[in-house]
Amino acid sequence: MELKDLLVIGLGFVGIIFTYWFFLGKKPSFAEATGGQGIDVVVEGGYSPEVISIPRGKTTKINFIRKDSNSCLEEVVLPDFKIKKYLPLNQKVTIEITPQKSGEFGYSCGMNMYHGKIIVR
Amino acid sequence: MRYEHVPWKNNREVNMAQTKTFSIQGMHCASCVRILEKSLGKVPGVERASVNLATGKATVVCGGQVTDEKLASAVANVGYKAMVGHQEQTLDEEKEQKTRELKDLRTKVLVSLGLAAPIVWGSFPGLIQTSPSFLQDFIVQFLLALPVQFWAGLTFYRATIPALRHRTANMDTLVALGTSVAFIYSTVVTFFPQMVSQAGIEPMPYFDVTAVIIGLILLGRYFEAKAKAGTSEAIKKLIGLQAKTARVVRAGKEIDISIDQVQIGDIIRVRPGEKIPVDGVITEGESSIDESMVTGESIPVDKTRGDKVIGATMNKSGSFLYKAEKVGQETLLAQIIKLVEEAQGSKAPIQRLADLISSYFVPVVIMLAIATFVSWYVFGQQSAFLFAMLNSIAVLIIACPCAMGLATPTAIMVGTGRGAEHGILIKDAESLEIANKINVVIFDKTGTLTNGKPIVTDIVTSDKAKVTKEKLLQLAASLEKGSEHSLAEAIVKKADEQGVALYKVTGFKAIPGHGVEGMVGKQKVFLGNRKMMEKEKIDIEPTRSHLVGLESAGKTVMMLAVDGKLIGLVAVADTVKDTAKDGVLALQKMGIETVMITGDNARTAKAIAGQVGIKRVLAEVLPQDKEAEVRKIQAEGKKVAMVGDGINDAPALAASDVGIAMGSGTDVAIEAGNITLINRDLRSVARAVDLSKKTMGIIRQNLFWAFGYNIILIPVAMGVLYPLTGWLLSPALASFAMAASSISVVANSLRLKNARL
Numbered sequence: 001m002e003l004k005d006l007l008v009i010g011l012g013f014v015g016i017i018f019t020y021w022f023f024l025g026k027k028p029s030f031a032e033a034t035g036g037q038g039i040d041v042v043v044e045g046g047y048s049p050e051v052i053s054i055p056r057g058k059t060t061k062i063n064f065i066r067k068d069s070n071s072c073l074e075e076v077v078l079p080d081f082k083i084k085k086y087l088p089l090n091q092k093v094t095i096e097i098t099p100q101k102s103g104e105f106g107y108s109c110g111m112n113m114y115h116g117k118i119i120v121r
Numbered sequence: 122m123r124y125e126h127v128p129w130k131n132n133r134e135v136n137m138a139q140t141k142t143f144s145i146q147g148m149h150c151a152s153c154v155r156i157l158e159k160s161l162g163k164v165p166g167v168e169r170a171s172v173n174l175a176t177g178k179a180t181v182v183c184g185g186q187v188t189d190e191k192l193a194s195a196v197a198n199v200g201y202k203a204m205v206g207h208q209e210q211t212l213d214e215e216k217e218q219k220t221r222e223l224k225d226l227r228t229k230v231l232v233s234l235g236l237a238a239p240i241v242w243g244s245f246p247g248l249i250q251t252s253p254s255f256l257q258d259f260i261v262q263f264l265l266a267l268p269v270q271f272w273a274g275l276t277f278y279r280a281t282i283p284a285l286r287h288r289t290a291n292m293d294t295l296v297a298l299g300t301s302v303a304f305i306y307s308t309v310v311t312f313f314p315q316m317v318s319q320a321g322i323e324p325m326p327y328f329d330v331t332a333v334i335i336g337l338i339l340l341g342r343y344f345e346a347k348a349k350a351g352t353s354e355a356i357k358k359l360i361g362l363q364a365k366t367a368r369v370v371r372a373g374k375e376i377d378i379s380i381d382q383v384q385i386g387d388i389i390r391v392r393p394g395e396k397i398p399v400d401g402v403i404t405e406g407e408s409s410i411d412e413s414m415v416t417g418e419s420i421p422v423d424k425t426r427g428d429k430v431i432g433a434t435m436n437k438s439g440s441f442l443y444k445a446e447k448v449g450q451e452t453l454l455a456q457i458i459k460l461v462e463e464a465q466g467s468k469a470p471i472q473r474l475a476d477l478i479s480s481y482f483v484p485v486v487i488m489l490a491i492a493t494f495v496s497w498y499v500f501g502q503q504s505a506f507l508f509a510m511l512n513s514i515a516v517l518i519i520a521c522p523c524a525m526g527l528a529t530p531t532a533i534m535v536g537t538g539r540g541a542e543h544g545i546l547i548k549d550a551e552s553l554e555i556a557n558k559i560n561v562v563i564f565d566k567t568g569t570l571t572n573g574k575p576i577v578t579d580i581v582t583s584d585k586a587k588v589t590k591e592k593l594l595q596l597a598a599s600l601e602k603g604s605e606h607s608l609a610e611a612i613v614k615k616a617d618e619q620g621v622a623l624y625k626v627t628g629f630k631a632i633p634g635h636g637v638e639g640m641v642g643k644q645k646v647f648l649g650n651r652k653m654m655e656k657e658k659i660d661i662e663p664t665r666s667h668l669v670g671l672e673s674a675g676k677t678v679m680m681l682a683v684d685g686k687l688i689g690l691v692a693v694a695d696t697v698k699d700t701a702k703d704g705v706l707a708l709q710k711m712g713i714e715t716v717m718i719t720g721d722n723a724r725t726a727k728a729i730a731g732q733v734g735i736k737r738v739l740a741e742v743l744p745q746d747k748e749a750e751v752r753k754i755q756a757e758g759k760k761v762a763m764v765g766d767g768i769n770d771a772p773a774l775a776a777s778d779v780g781i782a783m784g785s786g787t788d789v790a791i792e793a794g795n796i797t798l799i800n801r802d803l804r805s806v807a808r809a810v811d812l813s814k815k816t817m818g819i820i821r822q823n824l825f826w827a828f829g830y831n832i833i834l835i836p837v838a839m840g841v842l843y844p845l846t847g848w849l850l851s852p853a854l855a856s857f858a859m860a861a862s863s864i865s866v867v868a869n870s871l872r873l874k875n876a877r878l
Contacts, residue, residue, distance in 0.1 A: 005499045012495030016488045023484035026288040045283025070280035071222065071346070072291055077466055077530075082549060084466030086215045111526035112472075112479050113291040114284075 028117070033060050038094070043076070043087060044068040047107075047116035056120050059098040066090070075110030078118070084110070141189070142180045142381045144204040144449075145172065145196060153201070160199045164191050178381045178449070179203070219350065226343045229273040233339060236265045237332035244329045259311040259326050266328035270304050274335045290483040292522050296338055298487070299517035299852065300331045306510060307331065322506055327852075330511075334518055334856040341860020345523075348867040351874070352531045355538020356465065359458050362414055362433040367398035370442065387445040391436045399432040399445045400452045406441030410434050415454060416800040417544030457799070460546050464537040465530075467549035471820055472529040475827070479525055486520040486835070493839045508840075511852055515838035519855035523863040524830060528823035531870035536816030543878055544800035545809045552795035556779045556813035558760045562708050562806060563739075563751060565765035565773070566719035566726065569783055570733055570803070571695040573766075575607055577615040578676060579692035583663045586688035591621060593689045597681050599624040600639050600648050604631055608677060608693045636679060647682045654680050654687070664690050675721075675728025701733040704803030709734070711810060714759075718742055718750055718773075747773035764806055765794075781806055808878040815876050823866045830862050 028050035033039045038061035042048045045068055054060040064076055066087040077084045081097050099105070099120040108115045145157060154172045157179060161170035166184040181192060196203035242248050243256030255261055271278075277300070280293035307326035310317050314324035366377050370388040383389070383399050391397050397410070407425035412418050412434040421437055424430060430443055432452045449455065468476075490513040497509035533550045540547050547553050564570050580590045598616030601609035602623055616623065626646075629639040635656065636649015647657055654661050659682045661668065667690060671678045676694040680687055705715050717730045718739040726740035739750050751773050754761050763770070763777035774780030774794050782794030783801055798805040838855055842848040850858075 001499070008495055008498045012491050015491040019484055019487045019491065022288055023290055023487075024481065044287075045280070045285070046287035046289040048287060050287075068280065068283055070276070070284075070291075070293060071342075072280065072293070077468075079466065079468030079550075082463035082467045084462070088215070088218060106476070108476075110530065111523055112476060112530075113483075113522060113526055114289060115480055 038063055040065060040092075041116070042067060043073050045070075046114045050116045051119060052116070053119040053121055054097070054099065056099055056102050059096055062095045062097065062118075064093045064095065066093075072111050072113050073109045076107060077110060077112075078105070078107040080105040141183065141187075141192065142178055142379065143189075143192070144178050146202040146204065156199050157196060157201060160195045161192060164195045167192075180382065219346070223343065223346055226339060226346065229276075230336060230339045230343050233269040233273040233332060233336035236269050237329065237336045240265050240332050241329045244326070259307075259328075262326060262328040263308060263311045266304065266307070266332050269332040269335050270300060273339060274300060276339075277335075290487070292483070292520075294483060295486060295517045295520055296334070298490075299514040300334050302510065303327045303334075303514055303852065304331045320506070322504065325507075327511070330514070330852045333853040337853070337856040337860050338518075341864055344860075344864045345527075345867055348864060348871060349527075349531065351871050352534040352867065353465075353538070354874075355535070355541055356458065356461050359454065359461065359541060362454060364396040364398040364433060367445075368392075368395075381449075383445055383448050385445055385448055388442055389445055390440070390442055391430075392440045393436060393438055395436050397430050397432055397434050397436055397443075400447035401430055401432075401443040401445045403428050403430060403441050403443045406439055408439030408441050409437045411437055415457065415544075417542060417805075418800045418802065453799070457541060457546060460548065460797075461537055461541045464547050464549050464553075465534050467533075467551065469529055469533060469550035469554045469820065471554055471817070471824070472550075475525045475528060475824060478828075479522055482520070482522045482525070482831075486517065486522075489835060489839065490514075490516040497840065508849075512838065512840050512849065514852045515850045515855040516835060518852050519834050519838045519850065519859055520831060521827070521859045521862045524827035524866045525824070527863060527866045527870075528827045529820050531867050532816050532819045532823060532873065535870050535873040536812060536819075539873055539876065539878070540809065540812050543805065543808060543812075544798060544802070545805055545812060545878075546797040546799060547809070547812075548795045548797075552779055553813050553816055555760065556762065556796065556810055557817040559713060559762045559779060559810055559813075561714045561716060561754055561759045562762045562764060562781075562810075563716045563718050563754065563773075563777070564705075564735070564803075565747070565763070565770050566717055566721065566729060567695060568766045569764055570701045570717065570735075571697050571729060573695065575611045575677070575693045575695050577611050577691060578694045578696070579671060580689065581664060581667045581671075581692070582689040583687055585663055586683075586686065588688050590689075591619070593681060593691070594619065595621045595623065596641060596646055596683070596688075597648050597679070597691050599626050599641055600629070600637050600646055602626065603629040603639070604637050606631075608679065609637070611693045612679075612691060644683050645685075648679050648691075650679060654682065657682065657685070659685060659687055661687055663687060673724060673728070675725035677725075695729070697729060697732050698801070698803055700803040704806055705733045705735055707804055707807035708810070711807060713810065716754070718747055720744060744769055745772075748776045751776045762806070762810075764803075781809065812876070812878055815873060819870055819873055823869055826869070827862070827866060830858075834858060 029048055030051045031039055031049040032053040034055065039052050040063045043064055043066040052062065064087050066073055066089055069089060075084060075086055078095065083095055085093055085095060087093050102120045105118045105120065106115060107118060157172045158170050161167055161179060161181055164187060166187040167181055169182040170179060172179045193203040239256050240262050242252045243262060249257060277293040277297040280291065281297040284290055284294055307328050310324045310326045317324040364380055367380055367383045368375050368377050368390045369383060370390060375390050380398050388404065389398060389401065403424055403426050405426065409421045409423050410430060411421045412431055415431050415434055433454045493516050494509045494513040497512050498505050501508045533553065536553060537547050567573050580593055582588050582590055582593055594616050598613050598621060601612045603626065624641045626639040626641055629637065631637045632653065635653040636647065638647045647653060651661065661680060664687060668678055671692045676692040678690050678692045681689050681691065708715055714737065715735045716737040716739060717726065717735045719726045720742060721740060723740040726738045730738045742750055747770055751761055751763055760778045762779040762781055763773050764781040764783065765774055766783050774782060779796060780794035781796045781798060784797050784799040796809050837848065838850045840849055
C-alpha cells in the first residue's frame, strides 16, 4: 500500500466522520411559545426553528414562511394533527393547533425529507 | 343569525370598485358583526363592508388600492382572523404555481437533454466516430454542459445550499454533489489536461455524464409532478362540486346571489338541471335528484316536501323550493372535504420504518459514496481514480429517498379520495390501515341492518269473523290514531297509504305493555298483545297457528278483538335494508365473520339475522353493554369492526378497532366513526374493507420497491458485483433508474384510481 493510498483512506475516514457529525450530530434550533403567542417557522433548507415547544390545551399559531423554491418543501405535514398544508413561496401560512396530549410530535415536508418536531408540554 | 349592511359611506361612484369575500374566524354574536363592519369600514378605500354571522363571511366593496393584507389587519385589530380568499385562493395559487413550475421544468428538460445529446454524440465510445470533429472538442462540450449544470441544474444547488446551511440534506444534495464532482473534474481535464496526465490518468472529461444525469432527473421530476397532481384529483373534484350561485327568494322576488351570501332560512329555487347550492329541506315541489357526486349512490333519489337535499347534488327533473338549513363550512360537502383533507394529512403506522430510515438516509449515502471512492482508489487495479470517482457518483445518483417518501402518502391520497367518491369517508390513514386487518364485523340491528321504521307486514283475518282485511285495518288504525307508540304509527301509516277512512273512537285508553282499547260506535274494540287478550279473556285459538308463525318470523303481532271476539291479527316488523343481504354476503366472501348485535329478544333477532345471512347473533344486549360485547370478541384475538348509526352505539364504535358509522343524508355522524358511510348502502362496508386491502397492498408494493431498489442498487453502484461479474453501473444509467423509481411509486399509487370497489 502506497502513501497516497493511506492518505486517501485517512481523508475518507475523516470525510465519513465529518459527514456524520455535520448532518447527524447537530443540535436542532429551538423555540418556545407561551399561551396565545405565535411562532414563525422559516422554511428554507429545512425548518427553522426545527423544534417548537408549545403549551398543552392552548391554541398556538405556527406561521410557516417558505423561502425555499425547492418543491420538496412545498407541503408541510403534521400527521398527528391531521394537517397537510401547501406553502406558497414567500407567503405566511398559519396553522393553528390546540394539542390535548403532551409529548413529541414530528412534522415533515410532503416527501418526508425535512423534519421538525413539536414538543407539547 | 342576521345579515346586516353598513350603509354607503357616501354617494359617489365607486371607481374601479371590487368586491372581496372572505371568511372570518372567531365570530360569536351580532355585536361581533358590528365591530367587524366598523373596523373594515374604516380601512381607507373601503366603500361598504357587510359581515354575515351565519356564513361567517365578510363582503367588502372597495377600491383597487385596498389590499388583502389591509383587510386582514383591520380584522385582526379587533381580535378576529380573516381568511382572505382562503381556500379558493390557495387552490388557485397552487394550481398557478404548479402550472408555472411544470412549464419551467419542461423547458429545462428539453434544453438539458437537447444539449446533452450532442455531448454524448461527441464523446460516447461507438458514436464518437460518427460525430463532427467540433463536437469532440472538450471546450465545446464544456460550453454545452455549462448551462445544463448551472441553469437547468440550478434547482439542485438552490435546494442544497440552504439545506447545508441548516446541516440537512436531501435528494438534491446528492445530485448537486454527484454532478458537481463530475463537472469540476471534467473542467480540470478540459483546461488543465497536463495535471491529469501527470497523475497517470488519460485526460477524458465526463460532461456527457453531468448533462445526462441532470436531464434525466429533471425529466423524472417532470413526470413525477404530473403524476402527483393526479393523486390529489379527488379532493379538487370535491371542491369543484360546490355551486357558485343560488337563486334565493327575497321579498317575493327570485334573485341570483353568490353562494357565500346564502343564509340559513333562505328559501331557494332550484330548476331542472341545476345544482343544489346548500343543504336544506324541500318546502314546495318535488324532483328526482342525482346525489352520486356526494354520496356515491348511483340511482337518482325522488324527493318531495319535507325531504332533505344535499348541497352540490344535481336536480334532474322537477323544480322546487327549499329552505337552507346548513351553509358554509356546515354543509355536508364542506364536512366531507374537511374529513378527506384531514385523512390525507394523517400518517399510516406502516410508514414509521420509512420515516426512521429517511432521517438517516442521505447522510448514510454520502458516507457510502466516500467509502466507495476510498475502496476503489485503494483496491482498484487500473484507472483506479476514474473508477473510484464514477462509482461514487453512481452511488450518490442512484440513491432515491424520494421513492420512500412518496410510497405511503401518495397511496393514502388516492385511496381516501377514491373512498370519498364512493361515499366512504375515512377519518385517517391509521383507520385505513387497520380496516385491512379486520376479521369480524359486528352489525347493530335497528337502523343499521334494518330501516329502523316498523311497517305493517301482514293482516290476517279470522275465518270465523268474516271481516275483510280492509275493515280490520280500518278498525285497528282508528284505534291507534290516538296512540303515540311506534307500532301505532306503522298501522296508521298503512291505512293512510291505502286511503282507508278512519272511525271516530270514544273512550280511548292505552294500557302500557298490553295495547289500546276504545269504542267504535257501540262496539268495544281491543288491539293488543297476548297479555291483553288473556286479561280480557278473549280466545286466541282461531288464529293461533298464524300467530305462532308470525312471531317466529320475528314480527310483533297485535290481535284485534271486537265485543270480546278475536277478528284478526296485524303484524308489524322492522324491515331489512335492500342492501343488507348482499353487504353481509360480500364480507363473508372475503372470509370475514359477521355478527349481529341487538337489544331485541332472541327470536326476533334470529329472524332478522336469518334474512340477511348472519349466523352469530348477540341478542338482548342492552345499549350500554354493546361495548362489552365488542371487547369480548376482541379478547378472542380478533380485529373487530363495529357498524352502527353512530348515535346510540357510539361507545361500541369507539371500543371497536374500526368504528363504521352509517350516515344518513345530511346528518352525518362524522365524528362517531373511523369510517363514515354516507350512502347508507351496507355493501359499502365490504367496499371500505376492500379499499383498505387494495390501498395497503399498493403501499406494501411501494415500500418493497422503494426499499428493495435502494438495498439492491446502491451496492451494485458501489461495485460489489464487479469482482464476480464485472458489472458496474454507469452514473447516467443510475440517473435513469433513480428517475424511474420515484415515478413508478407514484404511478403504482395512481392504479387505485381505477380499482373496482
